[in-house]
Amino acid sequence: MNFDWTEEEQAFRQHLREFITRNVPQDWERFAEHGPGSAALTEFAREFCGKLAQDDLLTPHWPVEIGGLGLDPWHQTILAEEMWTTGEPRGGQYMNVNWIGPTLMKFGSEEHKARYLPGITSGQSLWCQGFSEPGSGSDLASLRTKAEPVGEVYRVNGQKVWTSYAGLAETCFLLCRTGEDRKRGISILLVPMDTPGITVRDIPSIIGRGDIHEVFFDDVEVPLSARLGEEGQAWDIIAYSLTNERLGIPRYALARAALERSVSILSERGDFADDAVRIEAASVASLCEAARLASYALVDRRAKGETLGAEASSARFATVMAERRVAEFVTEHLPEALADAHPYLKMHHQRGIVAGIAAGAAEIQLNIIASDVLQLPREPR
Ligand SMILES: Cc1cc2nc3c(=O)[nH]c(=O)nc-3n(C[C@H](O)[C@H](O)[C@H](O)COP(=O)(O)OP(=O)(O)OC[C@H]3O[C@@H](n4cnc5c(N)ncnc54)[C@H](O)[C@@H]3O)c2cc1C
Known part of the structure; x- marks a missing residue:
């Protein structure tokens, strides 16, 4: 293992620093203090990520065919280090570029990719991650939010908790139960947050308002085509997603x-x-x-x-x-x-x-x- 940076990697870091100096305002620290899920930071992040995208700095570690530069994980690390040192001006969009986008690329249908990837590569979309439930955090496989196939739709009922960014997100990466088996009975649905039957409640916390939430699903109907991967494949998919998430933070x-x-x-x-x-x-x-x-x-x-x-x-x-x-x-x-x-x-x-x-x-x-x-x-x- 050699942890020395190459000249090209050092130049990439320097380029990022100059970009940050140009595009992150002087009063950023006050601004970031509103909390990572706040409306103020979300709005700023859209503008900032849009500029990153224009300069090919939002998804440089993605493959060239889908809006990236095909750079290696070291460049992803340099990018993430510079963002985190600044206080993560990408807000909730760090999730998009770290794991939601790559997961959609690997497991999504053509319809999913066409619908969701452009919003991620242009720095405009915000997602939330609907995994944890009351009583199902560390023991995620015990989750109970149920998705029942009824004709052409899944009917979803249940509750999520601690969901970051849910108040402003457009789409939820939702884990739900479609079968009895603890792990093989879980599937992923990509659910637009404006679907009727979804209620979001803010949970006030010390990390700032607007960050974590309860999300309730009451007879929420989403098309069968909103399922990511096969029915019961969620556990394998999130194993892939979480490895990407850990690397990117x-x-x-x-x-x-x-x-x-x-x-x-x-x-x-x-x-x-x-x-x-x-x-x-x-x-x-x-x-x-x-x-x-x-x-x-x-x-x-x-x-x-x-x-x-x-x-x-x-x-x-x-x-x-x-x-x-x-x-x-x-x-x-x-x-x-x-x-x-x-x-x-x-x-x-x-x-x-x-x-x-x-x-x-x-x-x-x-x-x-x-x-x-x-x-x-x-x-x-
Ligand atoms: C700021 C913040 C943002 C979050 N954002 C999201 C999000 O966007 N989406 C989402 O789905 N979730 C989110 N979460 C939820 C988070 O993933 C869970 O809080 C976490 O997995 C722990 O689950 P829990 O809260 O149910 O606690 P529990 O699992 O009940 O754990 C409580 C305590 O018991 C300990 N414990 C539990 N089981 C064991 C064990 N087997 N051995 C030893 N100790 C154990 C835990 O370590 C912990 O200290 C967020 C949480 C926070 C704090």
């Missing part, structure tokens, strides 16, 4: 940038001379680096065309630990950041403290590492 970059900003504020006011604070900062920085390198090991494997397995959980857990420790460092040494003195640090804190829950709880990653990487026995012997 280098949260360690935001954590590291937040730590550096904290150190620079502490230095300016003379509070970084204390050895105890310096040692703590160094220890937190080493966690950010560990997370970065664990993630790079996965990118390296992906770049070589290898399939990623349970070791993706190690990289994700390392990232969660880095984010948490940076959030704790800020809380301890710059508590005024959480009362709006430093919006960037507050934004990191809001995201850092939920990182071990969203996209799969940290403890579940540890379970996977224990069973599939370390192969520890499940029962005491």
